[in-house]
Each structure stands twice: as structure tokens, then as C-alpha cells.
Amino acid sequence: MPMDSESADPLKVAALSLDERDPAEAQANGNGYHPVGNGDTATDADEDKNCGKKKKKKKKSKGKSSSDKPLPTQKIVDQFFPWTAVNKQVVGRCAIASRDIKAGELVVAEHCYAFIPRRHDRSVVCHSCCCDISPPAQSFECPGCRYAMYCKDCKGRAMEEHKQFCRVSNPISGIAKIADCDEDLLRFVFALVLKGRSHKNMSKQISNGVAVDGLSNDGTVQDGIVYPSYEDCISLKTHSEKATPAWKESVRRGCQLLYEEAVKLGAQSVDNLDITLDDLETLAALVNTNSHGMGAHGAGFHNADVAVGIFPFVSMLSHSCRPNCCFSSEGKVMYVRATQDVPKGSELCISYINLYEPRSTRKMQLAVSKHFLCRCQRCSEPFVHSVDRYLEGCMCTVRGCGGVVVKTSSMIEQDPTLAPGDSLTLHNSSSWKCDQCGRLLDPKLSTYPVDPTSLGDHPWQLVASAEAELASAMSMYRERRFKESRVLLEQYISQFTGKLHPLNVLLFDALTPLMNCCRASGDAAEGSRICRLILNSMEKVLPGVSLEQANFYFCLGEMYTQRAESAGTNVMAKHYKKLAQETFQQVRRIREICLGKPSLPSS
Numbered sequence: 001m002p003m004d005s006e007s008a009d010p011l012k013v014a015a016l017s018l019d020e021r022d023p024a025e026a027q028a029n030g031n032g033y034h035p036v037g038n039g040d041t042a043t044d045a046d047e048d049k050n051c052g053k054k055k056k057k058k059k060k061s062k063g064k065s066s067s068d069k070p071l072p073t074q075k076i077v078d079q080f081f082p083w084t085a086v087n088k089q090v091v092g093r094c095a096i097a098s099r100d101i102k103a104g105e106l107v108v109a110e111h112c113y114a115f116i117p118r119r120h121d122r123s124v125v126c127h128s129c130c131c132d133i134s135p136p137a138q139s140f141e142c143p144g145c146r147y148a149m150y151c152k153d154c155k156g157r158a159m160e161e162h163k164q165f166c167r168v169s170n171p172i173s174g175i176a177k178i179a180d181c182d183e184d185l186l187r188f189v190f191a192l193v194l195k196g197r198s199h200k201n202m203s204k205q206i207s208n209g210v211a212v213d214g215l216s217n218d219g220t221v222q223d224g225i226v227y228p229s230y231e232d233c234i235s236l237k238t239h240s241e242k243a244t245p246a247w248k249e250s251v252r253r254g255c256q257l258l259y260e261e262a263v264k265l266g267a268q269s270v271d272n273l274d275i276t277l278d279d280l281e282t283l284a285a286l287v288n289t290n291s292h293g294m295g296a297h298g299a300g301f302h303n304a305d306v307a308v309g310i311f312p313f314v315s316m317l318s319h320s321c322r323p324n325c326c327f328s329s330e331g332k333v334m335y336v337r338a339t340q341d342v343p344k345g346s347e348l349c350i351s352y353i354n355l356y357e358p359r360s361t362r363k364m365q366l367a368v369s370k371h372f373l374c375r376c377q378r379c380s381e382p383f384v385h386s387v388d389r390y391l392e393g394c395m396c397t398v399r400g401c402g403g404v405v406v407k408t409s410s411m412i413e414q415d416p417t418l419a420p421g422d423s424l425t426l427h428n429s430s431s432w433k434c435d436q437c438g439r440l441l442d443p444k445l446s447t448y449p450v451d452p453t454s455l456g457d458h459p460w461q462l463v464a465s466a467e468a469e470l471a472s473a474m475s476m477y478r479e480r481r482f483k484e485s486r487v488l489l490e491q492y493i494s495q496f497t498g499k500l501h502p503l504n505v506l507l508f509d510a511l512t513p514l515m516n517c518c519r520a521s522g523d524a525a526e527g528s529r530i531c532r533l534i535l536n537s538m539e540k541v542l543p544g545v546s547l548e549q550a551n552f553y554f555c556l557g558e559m560y561t562q563r564a565e566s567a568g569t570n571v572m573a574k575h576y577k578k579l580a581q582e583t584f585q586q587v588r589r590i591r592e593i594c595l596g597k598p599s600l601p602s603s
């Protein structure tokens, strides 16, 4: 059965950020929850937040801060997995292979420290074990908050544990609206508070000599899975200092209301929370920097990113726009596997974002949502020699040149001190240059109006008109008017082919919806042609295997099967059946590397 057009977008990647609309991290002031990234000096804001007690200016510590040191359980992890954490100047702690690693090998398997289902998916995933509870599976809703939902196996125990969360869970939606703050982020912060509280209670019991059944405060590895500790979690990095004022304000307001609510309900349900407002803000920052999407490739979830969790050891892997590892979750466990052979001493990286994007877009996304300037290998190689130039390039119109015209601002390294908005302005007013003949085109020197037949000499106009036409086709596609959007998408592609570079993201972005339109109308012949174009482009831009690539091969296999079924002759039926088998074999091969199982996605 084909995936539907929404879920069949195989390029949808598991996002790391909870609040992509205005993501950032909170102001961190060291107390209680966060020995991470503490500023060295006390500011006036510190005085406000710490009830008027001005902190003493700390001397700059010569030793390592806790966000430089390996996580407390790292030594144990080193014994079971083929990497260790090393502190590098640019990226901070990162995972370095401690021996040669083969493609498909497990790099780490980690149980989440905490997770929450995403709001929109709250009824399809058990809030306790993260299994799929979409129908026909049985599910049970908490009658108190009417938010939490459990599978039949978790129901009894989970409802009991949920009691402490239940009363605060109810007002979180309202609080998020008032504060204009992400509701999932607030839910996650509160889940971490409760985790922290049970950790403290456990510590007390342990120090009083009371055994706690099967629970430990220490991180462990059991049956090949890392169980991180509370200390591992709070030793994670936050980029507190780089948060935008708007985000800080909304998070602070959300946390403040959450805090007041928790205190108000304290006598009955959340007594002895033992946290401050600063702690809540720091947890929000920690979640934003370190949370991972879950359920992206699980059995019944069709690429949906249904939950988010904190996995401190998975968090040790840096981002790369040309990663050598990928991650996938099953229930509450996240698995990271090498997608290619990795020699001893190399850095292990995953991707935090969609990689079929121009360099400037990727950098902007990471700067805005994750607050760092990407220094990966792909972003560091000279732009004029990188495949990245094709993703935003137009074809040079000088006869016989064959070069690619790109913005000159893309050719130079972005100034890291520029605010994202300023750098965007700079980028938009940039001149354009051909990488072969060196012809320079400058929007400031050009005359208007532009003759539409000579758009190629005005690449800024060409790109603007491609963006506008793609947007209108896409809005029709989103309304699921597949017939009309197919016409628009086909017109769009024929109009801009030969003007934009064939790998330009503006052409690439039209292909998946067009393929889905073809599939919706049963046109497997054209659908499979488009799918092969997508795979071709992906393989040129992102060499190596990925789950996204496996998903496209799976779509292709389904379309070949359809063609076999509707073939007029036996010979053609045999031909397409063989193609389908070979394509599904390719899917199994890629999924074995990425997921450790040579399976097909469930359709």
C-alpha cells in the first residue's frame, strides 16, 4: 500500500528542536540543575533572578567547566561502544572513533533520560513506553488531565506515576498560549523537573541506606543499552548566552507561570519541587540544544517525528552536513549506526537538519535554531569547488560557458558575528558571479523592468520568480488538489529547467510533490521517472546511504510493482517485477546499514 502524500515525504528529517518557529535557549545562571555553561560573571539580571543576592564575581576557572568534561558515565560507555568523547576547540565535546568502525555497526544504543510525545501526536504514542497506540491498538486517556494516553500494558503503573504530573499538565496549554511559548517545550521542562525530583528523593533514600527497587542514580550499560544518569543529563551543553531576547522572554514568562502553577498545586501534587525559575529556564535551554526526534522510522510511524527525548550520549555526536552516522529510535531507545566505514580517530557525526538545502540556508537554520555556526567539513570546503554551489546556482547564459552563476556572498565565509537577519540582508543584496567565465551580475546596476526572456541575466529575478511559482504550486498541493498541482508543477519544471542548475534546490523541491501527484493519479510510469530523478540528485549531493534514500527506493519499488501489475504483456510484467525486486533489495541493504535490520518500511 502506498504511503499517503503527506507521510510519503521521505526527506522529512527528525528535527532536534522543539520550537523551530522561534527557537533558542534560555539564560543560564548556575544553580541546582545546571553545572553547564555557567557564565563567569554575575550580571544585574543574576541579581534579580537570585532574590537580590548578588553573586560574587567568580575567578576565571583554569580547570575544565562541566560542559568540557566527559559526561559522568562516559568511561562506562567507552567500554561498550567504539568511541569516546574528546573536547575539540570549535565543537566542544564530540565522539571520536576509538577503533575502525564498519558501515552498519552500532555506535551507541541509549535509553532516553526523559521524553514527551509531541502535542499533535499525543494520541498515537504511549506517554510511558513510547509505543504506537494508534488504532486499532487500544489506548487509555487519563480522565484527570485528558492529555496523557497509555497503552494497555503501561496503563496501571503509568497512571500511578502520572498523578504528580496530572494537575500541572492541565494548565500547560493555557500557559503556553499566554506566554506565546512552545507547549511541548514547557511539558518537557516539567517532565525533567519531576525526573530531577525523583532523582533527589532517590539520593536521599540511598544516603539513608534505603534500597530503591531496581533503580540507580548512576548511569549504566545494560544489555547493550546505555541508561544515562541525571548527572549525564544536566552536564549537557546549553547555549544560554546566544538566545534571542524574544525567545528568552517567552520562555521566561512560560516558565514563570509554570512555576507559579506548580507552587500553587504544591501541597497536593508537586510538593518540595526544590527548583527555581532559573532552573526551569536552563532546562528549557538544555532541551532546545539536545532533544532528538523519536519515532521517525519506527514500525508504524511512517516517518512521523512523534516524540522528543533527551539522550545525553547521542548528544555527544556533532552535526555534520555530510554525516557518517544516522539515528533511529525504537520505543524509548535511540540507536546510532555508522552509515559508512569510519577509520579510528575520525569524528562520528549525525545530521540535525535537512541536508538538501543551500549552504547559506543550512547555516542559517543551525544558527537560528541551534545557535552555532556550522564548521562541518561540507560547510568548510571552498564554495566554488563544493557541490553546494549547484544547490543555489543558475546556469550561465554566456554562450558555450556552461558555468554556474552564484551569489558572491555565498562564496565568502559568513561573518559569525553577524546577526542572522543582517546576514540575510547582505545575502539578498549580493551580486552574482559565474564560477567559470567570472562574469559579474549586480542587481544594483541593473535596469528595470526586466524582459522575462532575459531572466538568465538577472539570476536574482529568476530565483524570485521560481520561488513564487513553486510556492503557488505547493499551496495547491497542500490542499491536496493533485491534478491541478501536477499541471502547475510540470509547467514550473519545464520553465526553469536549463535556467536553474539541475541540482538547484528549487527544482529538487518540486520533484517529491510531483512524484506524489503522479502516484495519486495512478501514473506509476511518470512517478517512477521522477523518483529516479530524485534519487539521482540525492546521490550527487549526499553520497552515502541514508534512511531518506531508502524511503525513495521503497516508493520506486512500489511503483515498479504497480507497473508490473498493470503491464500489458508477460514480458513487461516480468521486467517490472524484476526491477521491483532489485529495488526492494536495495531498500533492505540500506536499512540494514541504517537500522541494523534488512527490513522494508511498513506501508
Ligand SMILES: C[S@@+](CC[C@H](N)C(=O)[O-])C[C@H]1O[C@@H](n2cnc3c(N)ncnc32)[C@H](O)[C@@H]1O
Pocket: 067, 068, 090, 091, 092, 093, 094, 236, 237, 239, 289, 290, 315, 316, 317, 318, 319, 320, 370, 371, 372, 373, 374, 375, 376
Ligand atoms: C548536541 S550538542 C553536541 C555536544 C556538544 N559539543 C557538547 O560539548 O556538549 C550540540 C552543540 O555542539 C556544537 N556543534 C555540534 N556540531 C557542530 C558543528 N558542525 N559546527 C560547530 N559546532 C557544532 C554546537 O555548540 C552545538 O550547539
